[in-house]
Amino acid sequence: MPASRWLRPGATRSLFQVWPLLIALGLLTLVRLSKGAFLLDAYAQLSRPFWPGTAQAEWLRSARRSEDQVRLAQLETENQRLRGLLQLQTLSPTRLSAPVISRVPAGWWQHLLLGKGSLDGVKVGQAVLAPGGLIGLVSSVTPMTATVTLLTDPSSRVGVWVLRNRHQALLSGLGTSRPVVRFLEKDPQVQPGDVVFTSPASTLVPANLPVGVLQSVDERADPAPEAVVQLIAPVDAVDWVQVLVPR
Amino acid sequence: MNLATRQPWLMLSMLVVPLLTLASPAWLRIAGISPAWAPLWLLPWALVDGQLSGSVAGFCLGLLLDSLHPGPVSTIPALLLLGWWWGRLGYQGPPIERSFNLALLAMIGTLGLNLSLMAQWAWRSWLGLRGLQGASAARLALPGWHGSDLALAGVQVLLSQLLLAALLAPVFCSLLLLLFRRLQTASGRG
Numbered sequence: 276m277p278a279s280r281w282l283r284p285g286a287t288r289s290l291f292q293v294w295p296l297l298i299a300l301g302l303l304t305l306v307r308l309s310k311g312a313f314l315l316d317a318y319a320q321l322s323r324p325f326w327p328g329t330a331q332a333e334w335l336r337s338a339r340r341s342e343d344q345v346r347l348a349q350l351e352t353e354n355q356r357l358r359g360l361l362q363l364q365t366l367s368p369t370r371l372s373a374p375v376i377s378r379v380p381a382g383w384w385q386h387l388l389l390g391k392g393s394l395d396g397v398k399v400g401q402a403v404l405a406p407g408g409l410i411g412l413v414s415s416v417t418p419m420t421a422t423v424t425l426l427t428d429p430s431s432r433v434g435v436w437v438l439r440n441r442h443q444a445l446l447s448g449l450g451t452s453r454p455v456v457r458f459l460e461k462d463p464q465v466q467p468g469d470v471v472f473t474s475p476a477s478t479l480v481p482a483n484l485p486v487g488v489l490q491s492v493d494e495r496a497d498p499a500p501e502a503v504v505q506l507i508a509p510v511d512a513v514d515w516v517q518v519l520v521p522r
Numbered sequence: 523m524n525l526a527t528r529q530p531w532l533m534l535s536m537l538v539v540p541l542l543t544l545a546s547p548a549w550l551r552i553a554g555i556s557p558a559w560a561p562l563w564l565l566p567w568a569l570v571d572g573q574l575s576g577s578v579a580g581f582c583l584g585l586l587l588d589s590l591h592p593g594p595v596s597t598i599p600a601l602l603l604l605g606w607w608w609g610r611l612g613y614q615g616p617p618i619e620r621s622f623n624l625a626l627l628a629m630i631g632t633l634g635l636n637l638s639l640m641a642q643w644a645w646r647s648w649l650g651l652r653g654l655q656g657a658s659a660a661r662l663a664l665p666g667w668h669g670s671d672l673a674l675a676g677v678q679v680l681l682s683q684l685l686l687a688a689l690l691a692p693v694f695c696s697l698l699l700l701l702f703r704r705l706q707t708a709s710g711r712g
Contacts, residue, residue: 296578299533303585311540311589318544377544381554382679383639383667384591388544414592424592429675430665445662450675452554457662499662511554 312417319376319390319419326374326390327514335372335515338406342485349438350483353475368481370404370517371395373421380510385428385448386414389421389516397421400479402519407507408485409433409473413518421518425510426454426486434477435486437469443476446486446504453490457501465492471504481519529705536579539563540586550686555679557686560587560601561631565608565691566699569618570706573609580605594646594666600638604631619699621692628691629684636680643667643676 306313373395377388391397393416401413403423411431414424424431431448435456442463444456456471469489475482487504494500539559546556560583568576584598608627611618618624647668667676 296533300578300582303582307585307589309589310592311586314537314540314586314589315544318541321541322545379543379546379556381551382556383595384593386592422592429667429671430593432663432665447662450667450671450679 310415310417315388315417315420315422316392318388322376323390326376332372332515335406335517339370339517342407346483346485349472353438353483368519368521371397371520372515372517373397375514375516376420378511380425380427381450381452385425385450387411387423387425387510387516389423389518390419391518392416392419392421394418396520397518398520401521402473402480402484404484404517404519405508405510405513407509408487409480410506410508410510410513410516412479423516426506427452427510433480433486434474435471436474436476437463437465437489438472438483439469440464443474444471446471452510453503453505454487455501456489456504457496458499461499462494463500465489465500465502467491467502532702532705533579533582536563536567536583536586539583540590543587543590552682552686553678555682555686557690558632558635558683560584560597561604561628561635561687562690562694563698564601564605565624565628565631566695566702568605568608569612569699570702571609572613573606576605576607576609576612577602578605595639595642597635597639600635604634619696621696624695624699625688625691628687628695632683632687633680636683640667640672640676640680643672644669 371391373389373391375387376390379386387403387410389397389403397413397416399413399416402409403411403413409426411423411425411428412433413421415422426433426446426448427450428448429450431446431454433446434443435446436443440463442458442460442465444458444463446454446456448454458465467489471486471489473480473482473484473486485507487506489502490505492500492502542559543556546559550557564576564580564583567579571579580601580603581598584596584601587597587601608631611627618627643666646666647664650664650666651668
């Protein structure tokens with residue numbers, strides 16, 4: 276039936292027939308306004324039998340112990356110098372393990388969907404770690420799921436620093452698998468192989484979480500030098516992550 | 523508009539699009555990039571049910587997909603226009619059934635969807651950068667896709683999704699087209 280005929284005044288029978296569509300449209304608008312809460316929770320329930328097993332959770336705990344040992348040494352030295360600044364975070368956050376139930380590592384939006392949400396204490400803005408370090412921040416939550424915007428997403432901006440010389444920088448996603456670090460100084464004196472941590476100056480994430488390793492440095496970039504970063508955490512392979520939940 | 527009015531529950535089948543977007547398996551990706559499922563569902567629906575139904579379905583599908591993304595850009599304009607255009611094609615000339623034609627239309631739809639997103643990102647980037655004078659730290663902190671990102675990673679997303687659309691459309695769209703046509707005929711008889 277052509278649209279002009281369908282829209283003709285007096286076609287009350289067609290209008291009567293279309294009321295389920297209008298209700299569906301209203302419901303879909305509600306879904307849109309709730310940021311897909313119903314849809315994401317339904318997906319979480321449907322895909323529950325296929326969620327990753329606990330084997331990788333053990334591996335995650337083992338990797339966390341190794342990571343803690345590496346971090347301990349540098350944290351001890353840093354704590355002395357930054358004690359005054361870190362008064363804002365006197366209690367260290369707890370780590371909540373969560374399964375990855377959907378993964379979109381590339382494309383216009385790069386995110387993970389976790390099988391834990393606001394009912395488990397997850398909130399927007401919390402940092403998410405995989406074995407090796409930070410992978411992203413929680414960008415939205417539903418009662419049973421949480422969406423994590425990855426560091427590689429172009430909308431991601433996180434303050435970082437190179438621990439070796441304490442030069443501050445901004446980690447920016449480019450849409451590729453390797454984000455870029457843009458330094459705030461003209462001469463950051465960094466070199467490939469330097470490790471990048473989250474900055475104590477950042478208010479978005481806890482300080483000194485490992486992020487990545489500098490792969491190449493472009494000192495002639497405008498307006499400031501920049502470097503390509505290889506993330507330490509394997510976003511493509513990880514099945515379990517940890518959300519840093521404040522105590 | 524037979525399907526949408528006589529069998530409105532069939533529109534629930536569009537829920538498969540966001541679910542496939544979320545569950546898209548790794549073996550269906552190219553360089554980590556998943557197919558654009560929305561044009562693959564919308565094409566057979568609009569071809570069978572006309573331009574008004576296609577536009578409504580495109581709008582509904584856009585609402586669903588936008589709810590999954592935290593980003594500021596929307597898929598609604600492109601899907602709405604595609605639904606209208608494909609619905610018009612379905613009512614003009616001989617029925618479109620051949621795999622080659624379906625693949626070509628799906629590719630054009632995927633191209634339109636991606637170009638609309640790129641245009642929206644470029645527009646937002648231009649608006650954001652216009653407000654910042656000179657080279658400042660604020661320019662670096664401006665989030666979102668910008669010119670160089672769109673030219674590199676953006677084009678890669680576009681090409682990957684075009685290739686995937688060409689591969690999937692002959693199977694996915696043909697089966698859906700067959701299903702929708704049979705249901706339309708059945709509902710017409712009823």
